[in-house]
Amino acid sequence: MRLRIPSFTTTLTVVGLILACAIYIAAHSFPEPPGAIEAGEETRLAFTDTDGDGIYDAEDVCPNSDRRPTVIVDTCNSGVHNQLLLDSARRGCTITDEIALCAKVRNREQFLSCVVQLTHDLKKNGTISEKDEDKIYSCTGMKRYDTFWNDTF
Numbered sequence: 001m002r003l004r005i006p007s008f009t010t011t012l013t014v015v016g017l018i019l020a021c022a023i024y025i026a027a028h029s030f031p032e033p034p035g036a037i038e039a040g041e042e043t044r045l046a047f048t049d050t051d052g053d054g055i056y057d058a059e060d061v062c063p064n065s066d067r068r069p070t071v072i073v074d075t076c077n078s079g080v081h082n083q084l085l086l087d088s089a090r091r092g093c094t095i096t097d098e099i100a101l102c103a104k105v106r107n108r109e110q111f112l113s114c115v116v117q118l119t120h121d122l123k124k125n126g127t128i129s130e131k132d133e134d135k136i137y138s139c140t141g142m143k144r145y146d147t148f149w150n151d152t153f
């Protein structure tokens with residue numbers, strides 16, 4: 001019996017068919033995960049500014065900012081200008097957004113500590129003055145530091 005060696009063209013065709021099958025199976029084995037962003041959706045997000053603060057949603061840490069003109073702490077109007085923050089961690093958030101974020105903690109102690117940290121940062125980078133800080137503290141029921149630890153807890 002003679003062993004017949006397949007021609008180069010036959011080998012190439014068989015390899016091609018196997019490759020085509022492998023590609024077809026691979027393409028259909030991994031369905032798109034639910035909630036994946038379609039290309040068109042990505043483009044829409046990139047150029048959408050839901051809260052109209054001038055920062056596109058894709059780059060906005062707070063795409064639905066509270067843009068009322070003054071800083072509101074719960075129902076208290078501090079009278080402090082509710083500025084839009086532009087540093088990378090808070091880009092597109094307002095001061096009111098940040099205070100609302102502070103409120104998402106377990107207890108009042110954590111809330112006040114978060115507000116103190118926030119106003120410290122804002123005062124340090126020149127966004128608010130010490131007077132502004134006092135007005136925000138006043139809305140939280142908190143007094144300046146020396147009395148803060150004694151009166152609040």
Ligand SMILES: [Ca+2]
Nearest residue numbers: 062063065092
């Ligand atoms: Ca925003």
